[in-house]
Amino acid sequence: MTQAPFITTVERHFLERKGRNPHATPEFSWLLSGITLATKTIAAQVQRAGLLEIMGKTGRTNVQGEEVQKLDEFANEMLVRCLGYRGNIGILVSEEDEEPHVIQEAESGKYIVLFDPLDGSSNINANVSIGTIFSILERRSRSDAKDVMGHILQPGSRQVAAGYVVYGSSTVLAYTAGEGVHMFTLDPSIGAYLLAQENIRMPRAGRIYSVNEAYANSFPDGIQRYLEWAKETGQYSSRYIGSLVADFHRTLISGGVFIYPGTKKAPHGKLRLLYEANPLAFLAEQAGGVATDGENRILDKQPKTMHERTPLIIGSKDEVKRVLSF
Ligand code: FDP
Numbered sequence: 390m391t392q393a394p395f396i397t398t399v400e401r402h403f404l405e406r407k408g409r410n411p412h413a414t415p416e417f418s419w420l421l422s423g424i425t426l427a428t429k430t431i432a433a434q435v436q437r438a439g440l441l442e443i444m445g446k447t448g449r450t451n452v453q454g455e456e457v458q459k460l461d462e463f464a465n466e467m468l469v470r471c472l473g474y475r476g477n478i479g480i481l482v483s484e485e486d487e488e489p490h491v492i493q494e495a496e497s498g499k500y501i502v503l504f505d506p507l508d509g510s511s512n513i514n515a516n517v518s519i520g521t522i523f524s525i526l527e528r529r530s531r532s533d534a535k536d537v538m539g540h541i542l543q544p545g546s547r548q549v550a551a552g553y554v555v556y557g558s559s560t561v562l563a564y565t566a567g568e569g570v571h572m573f574t575l576d577p578s579i580g581a582y583l584l585a586q587e588n589i590r591m592p593r594a595g596r597i598y599s600v601n602e603a604y605a606n607s608f609p610d611g612i613q614r615y616l617e618w619a620k621e622t623g624q625y626s627s628r629y630i631g632s633l634v635a636d637f638h639r640t641l642i643s644g645g646v647f648i649y650p651g652t653k654k655a656p657h658g659k660l661r662l663l664y665e666a667n668p669l670a671f672l673a674e675q676a677g678g679v680a681t682d683g684e685n686r687i688l689d690k691q692p693k694t695m696h697e698r699t700p701l702i703i704g705s706k707d708e709v710k711r712v713l714s715f
Pocket of ligand 1: 512631632659660661
């Protein structure tokens with residue numbers, strides 16, 4: 390008699406989708422284990438950051454013009470190393486690197502992994518939650534293997550899987566492969582992510598808005614009107630951690646809306662389409678939520694460049710609808 394598994398890891402959970410999801414193969418599970426290994430190592434480093442003298446800046450700025458923190462660099466290196474030798478990965482794209490890492494052009498390298506190694510890193514020194522976000526695409530079939538950008542620049546609707554890890558009071562991993570959103574908690578005593586909750590649903594409504602109101606004067610008129618209205622009702626709370634991944638995690642669980650629109654300083658928004666907005670939009674939709682740039686569904690956007698930015702309004706279905714109605 391076979392017994393129900395005592396513990397369910399991310400890899401096992403995904404493999405159990407065999408027959409329902411064409412990617413639920415041991416090879417894909419091997420890819421996922423590259424992500425779980427890297428993020429467990431990052432989690433350990435984040436927890437000991439103060440002891441290891443890896444807080445603070447490296448003195449470099451990245452392709453986004455942002456100051457690179459030592460932990461940013463560590464997280465990036467860890468993901469590139471852990472994923473670089475997984476046989477089925479062809480291309481890696483990181484927020485930290487201007488150019489993609491082409492691991493192999495052969496068809497066997499059929500997956501492309503795009504990631505923000507340490508999101509919210511300006512919060513590191515203040516001991517506030519930060520995270521890793523990842524998106525997985527499949528190399529386009531019948532396309533020229535050497536056309537690297539052609540494989541990378543695909544709309545988010547073509548993602549095979551996506552997820553994030555929040556390094557907070559506990560380390561939590563959430564992923565979707567197009568059949569709901571599933572959440573795991575890292576058990577540090579055994580070094581494994583264990584299934585915490587399957588098929589998470591984002592509340593349909595939620596009276597929390599999450600936005601950097603310091604820029605409110607340069608937000609589009611509609612967003613300014615929404616914020617004025619929300620305040621007048623006296624029924625809203627404002628929560629803004631300043632780490633997208635942590636703000637999204639709260640929105641997924643408690644509902645509400647996260648808004649980062651275009652501003653005077655960043656007319657196209659600040660967040661990156663391929664490895665921030667797309668993966669979170671995939672998760673949001675799979676949990677019953679919505680993600681838009683104010684005009685278009687995030688997952689329909691055809692990217693033009695690898696580090697492209699986008700405005701983002703993401704969260705509970707009814708609340709996003711309300712924001713768009715102003
Ligand atoms: P950070 O610069 O600290 O890495 O995408 C980057 C990001 O953080 C998001 O995590 C966060 O939501 C946003 O920028 C915060 O930007 P503002 O400081 O402009 O609000």
